[in-house]
Amino acid sequence: MVQPKPPTNPINLTQKASLIDQQWSPRVVAEMNDYQFKVVRIEGEFIWHSHPETDEAFLVLEGTLRIDLPDGPVYVAPGELYVVPRGIEHRTAAEGEAKLMMIEPRGILNTGHEGGDRTAVNDQWI
């Protein structure tokens, strides 16, 4: 028997993203089953990587998200959703700062299987 969890307050996504003290540092704001909602501030280019085990959803809150894909870039505006399919190499980027919400299973690293010094500490809440 699953024990019902107590309801929490609504989460203002842009406000939560604004509280993060550095770019490229995703912070968890909520969970749904074994998935996590994370917010992040980004600027410049990330590294190419993929997540062989999962799709990854991006919702843009502020600014413009560029997602570089094998066939070229996709530009995602505020209020727009984009799902990067599992196994697809991609690189997130933004000219000027962009604030995003990401959705992915608990335990997924921002750099996928690439690792390296851009790998953020995982499972940090804000």
Add this chain to the structure above:
Amino acid sequence: MVQPKPPTNPINLTQKASLIDQQWSPRVVAEMNDYQFKVVRIEGEFIWHSHPETDEAFLVLEGTLRIDLPDGPVYVAPGELYVVPRGIEHRTAAEGEAKLMMIEPRGILNTGHEGGDRTAVNDQWI
């Protein structure tokens, strides 16, 4: 081996919701693994129900969502996220129209296990 799926275009959530011809009729706009992103236009009150098998996430796009819960209502504004935990009785409502995005596993009915004439046809894309 999972075959990578081709990327699609970014999805403007509010625009998609505006295309739905009737209220209380969720439409799928994207999928992430075995989860679906749905948009819906609502006005007035739904029925009390619960989803014993899953949490359910709501993101408000326009208007104000009221979620009635056992301990009282929660009001969710545009740009805010709220996750109703599995097994918790709830009733969505809006004074005037609200546009929402919902996230839940594929196959979940809007009325949970209550059924009845408010049950929407499932898995309809827009």
